[in-house]
Amino acid sequence: MIAVIQAGGAGTRLKEIAGDLPKPMVPISGKPILQWQVESLARSGVGVIYIICPKTSTAIQDHFGDGSKFGVSIHYFVEEVPLGTGGVFFYLANLIKEDFFLVFGDLMLDVDWNRFMKFHKKHDGAITTFGHPNSHPYDSDVLVLNQEGKVINMLSKKNPRDFFYNNVTNAGLYVVSKGLLNTFKGMDEPIKMDFEKELLAPTIFTGLCYCYRSSEYVKDCGTPDRYAAVTRDNDTGVVKSRNLANPQKAIFLDRDGVINVFGDFVRSADKLFLKDDAAGAIKRINESKYLAICITNQPVVARGETSFAELSEIHAKLETLLGEGGAYLNDLYFCPHHPDKGFEGEVPELKIDCDCRKPKIGLLLKAKKDYNIDLKASWFVGDTHQDVQTGINAGCKTILITSGDPNPAAKYADAKPDYICRDLAEAVDLILSQE
Numbered sequence: 001m002i003a004v005i006q007a008g009g010a011g012t013r014l015k016e017i018a019g020d021l022p023k024p025m026v027p028i029s030g031k032p033i034l035q036w037q038v039e040s041l042a043r044s045g046v047g048v049i050y051i052i053c054p055k056t057s058t059a060i061q062d063h064f065g066d067g068s069k070f071g072v073s074i075h076y077f078v079e080e081v082p083l084g085t086g087g088v089f090f091y092l093a094n095l096i097k098e099d100f101f102l103v104f105g106d107l108m109l110d111v112d113w114n115r116f117m118k119f120h121k122k123h124d125g126a127i128t129t130f131g132h133p134n135s136h137p138y139d140s141d142v143l144v145l146n147q148e149g150k151v152i153n154m155l156s157k158k159n160p161r162d163f164f165y166n167n168v169t170n171a172g173l174y175v176v177s178k179g180l181l182n183t184f185k186g187m188d189e190p191i192k193m194d195f196e197k198e199l200l201a202p203t204i205f206t207g208l209c210y211c212y213r214s215s216e217y218v219k220d221c222g223t224p225d226r227y228a229a230v231t232r233d234n235d236t237g238v239v240k241s242r243n244l245a246n247p248q249k250a251i252f253l254d255r256d257g258v259i260n261v262f263g264d265f266v267r268s269a270d271k272l273f274l275k276d277d278a279a280g281a282i283k284r285i286n287e288s289k290y291l292a293i294c295i296t297n298q299p300v301v302a303r304g305e306t307s308f309a310e311l312s313e314i315h316a317k318l319e320t321l322l323g324e325g326g327a328y329l330n331d332l333y334f335c336p337h338h339p340d341k342g343f344e345g346e347v348p349e350l351k352i353d354c355d356c357r358k359p360k361i362g363l364l365l366k367a368k369k370d371y372n373i374d375l376k377a378s379w380f381v382g383d384t385h386q387d388v389q390t391g392i393n394a395g396c397k398t399i400l401i402t403s404g405d406p407n408p409a410a411k412y413a414d415a416k417p418d419y420i421c422r423d424l425a426e427a428v429d430l431i432l433s434q435e
């Protein structure tokens, strides 16, 4: 496999740490960011790396040489005239004969690149973006996806958002298909070009861009605060542990009564309100080695009381509110089914005895596959014995929350939780204290 790392451009906001070094050479725990990238790529079997370097410094070439020390073959392009983030494609067009990774050099990361490429090949788009939820979606570019994972829009951070949106942000890693390079083959000389504006945006517009959604660690360290956070995450092992080649630990969360206030059924977005402790508790999960994954039964869909579109809006509100509190869910899985037929207004095809309605574990098995989760090392936190039974069925440790459903033992009364806590904040304290 081949990767192109965009390491041109100067870092100005990190001057006190970087000095005159190019930004990708800023050290994290004693190694340049770029070296963490090269080593991560090499571990997945990437053998050839092209690095775009600024002409103001030879620090990158001096450090990496021909790449043999790092088990890869490295070639350099020096930007005599800055060509923007896409201009170098002119040179790549005649060199690269296969789909390749495009990586921005100021990102601290550890990724299973094989998994990313496999997703790209399966969907066969012109560009596959790497999407993930982050702790500040309100000032990030956000990707809008359809059910198949196709990117149908990108909401710029520059435009105000007075509506609810899902927290899937653009990380700055891509797989670019070799076909996209054909555009450049007829050109006589390179032109200055912005990758996002002039290549990514038109690809989204023509329906050829997909999003690979991942929980892996990819963060920029462009300000002193972010630099400190990334260094801490690396020193505590969070960066490496999130690589999906390693088994993951999750805290599975029920929705109603755990994250949002328990009430009558939440049939529309205006009925959803976060519990006071939810964003703070989930933010602490996000900063730990655990994934935060919501697992919820939503029989309101089968009963015809809420459409799939309305449920999407409810979940967009949930993600927007959590995002405002600096927290995110790595993913959310719901069961729209219900087994009992014969009610007015119901959706007959959803009135089935499915494999995903809790306490069945179909949704957990899907999450396990999507994120390589070790269920035995994971927890289920819910406000009913039905949730507890789900956790037991999946082999997870379980916590029952007492500030949710006022009648928690209505079903599966015999299911005994490992622990009982007042709310999610207390449950997260307990889980993290056992680390």
Ligand SMILES: [Zn+2]
Binding pocket: 335, 336, 337, 354, 355, 356, 357
């Ligand atoms: Zn189901």
